[in-house]
Amino acid sequence: MSGRDPTRQRRSAARKEPIPRRRSGGVWRKLLALLVIVAVFILCVAIFFKVNEVRVQGNSLYSAQEVIDASGIQKGDNLMTLSKPVIAGKIMAALPYVEEVRIGRILPDKITLTVKESDAAFAVTDSAGGAWLMNSSGKILEQAPKSAATYPKITGVTAESPEVGKQIVCKQAENLNAALQVLSALEPTGFIAQVAEVNVEKTYDIVVWYQDKYEIRLGGTDELDYKIQYLTAVLGKMENYQTGVIDLTFEEEKVARFQPW
Numbered sequence: 001m002s003g004r005d006p007t008r009q010r011r012s013a014a015r016k017e018p019i020p021r022r023r024s025g026g027v028w029r030k031l032l033a034l035l036v037i038v039a040v041f042i043l044c045v046a047i048f049f050k051v052n053e054v055r056v057q058g059n060s061l062y063s064a065q066e067v068i069d070a071s072g073i074q075k076g077d078n079l080m081t082l083s084k085p086v087i088a089g090k091i092m093a094a095l096p097y098v099e100e101v102r103i104g105r106i107l108p109d110k111i112t113l114t115v116k117e118s119d120a121a122f123a124v125t126d127s128a129g130g131a132w133l134m135n136s137s138g139k140i141l142e143q144a145p146k147s148a149a150t151y152p153k154i155t156g157v158t159a160e161s162p163e164v165g166k167q168i169v170c171k172q173a174e175n176l177n178a179a180l181q182v183l184s185a186l187e188p189t190g191f192i193a194q195v196a197e198v199n200v201e202k203t204y205d206i207v208v209w210y211q212d213k214y215e216i217r218l219g220g221t222d223e224l225d226y227k228i229q230y231l232t233a234v235l236g237k238m239e240n241y242q243t244g245v246i247d248l249t250f251e252e253e254k255v256a257r258f259q260p261w
Contacts, residue, residue, distance in 0.1 A: 049079040052109035061097045061117050070094035071113060079105055091115065096141045096165045120192055122183060123151040124168065126159045134159075136183035138168045138176065152192075154179050156201035178203040181221045185228045191235060205249075210235070213242075219249035230256055 054073055056064035070091045073082065088101035091113070100116040118135040123144050125131055131144035133151060140162045144151065156175045159168050170176050178200045186192050186208070197209040208216040214235075218227055227248045234246060234256050244260040 049108055051075055051077045051079050051082075051111055053111075055110065055112045057112060057114040059115050059117065062095050062115075066095065067091060067098075067113055067115060073111065079107070079109065079111060082111070087113075093165050096139065097135075099135065099137070099139075120183075120187055121151055122154050122198070124154045124157050124159050124162075126162055132159055132162045132168075134168050136180065136187045138180050140164050140166055140168055152195045153197045154183075155197060155199040174203050175200045178206060178221050181224055182206060182208065182218070185224050189228060189232055191232070214238075214244065214246050216246045217249055219251070223250070230254075234258070 051073060052075060054068050054071070056067045059067055070093075071087045072090050073087065082103075084103045087103055091101050092098050095115075097118045098115045099118055102114040104112040104114070106112065118139075118141060121133040121135060121141055123131050124134055133141040133144050134154075135141060140159070142164055157168075157170050157172055157179050160170055162168060168176065179198060182198055182200070186195060186198075191210065194211050195208060196211055197207075199207040199209075204220045206218040206220065208218060210216055216231060218224070227250075231246065231248060238258075242258075242260065244258055247257040247259065
């Protein structure tokens, strides 16, 4: 006698039963809750985080109000949505002596503008013979006043159509690059204010004049940082009455040579 297996029948029936669908209501409730939180946050930002005070730090050449005016920040602006790059760009474009701007937010209503100004300026001439001041990174600061003779002079670089706040442009690209390397290396030293001239007419034979006391021969820009460190040490040992040539070309060996006049 043949018969069907009851256990097999139950398994077959179980396989044929439809699988219940998961309800999506929980997902939508979580999404809605998230949207509500975001909306509340945006509303709080729009209502509460308004600029009430702007603090300026690090300024000496420009007044705090000049920096604030250049930033374009107004009382009542939204503190959280202000663009830091835009603010910094406005300040550096309007105030050429500003090299760097750091912007901070102090909740709920304050913003800080910390500026770094150029410590040194160097005089370059344009193709028409006019004098301009630039910083050690090559940014044109202003047209030089009549007292430009008191600024270190850059010889061997001629500015083409200089514009205040813009990088210097010249045809002597190699000379300019050498000059900027020397200026950048000199700026952190304690004797930068004593530099009267940097001559890069020959990029392989760069000459720096320290007041009218020392003619400093650097050679090329190779090992420039080492040469400037060496120079700092040499100047620290020189007596006030000594004048002459300090040779740092290291043509034979890495030893500085001093030739009195």
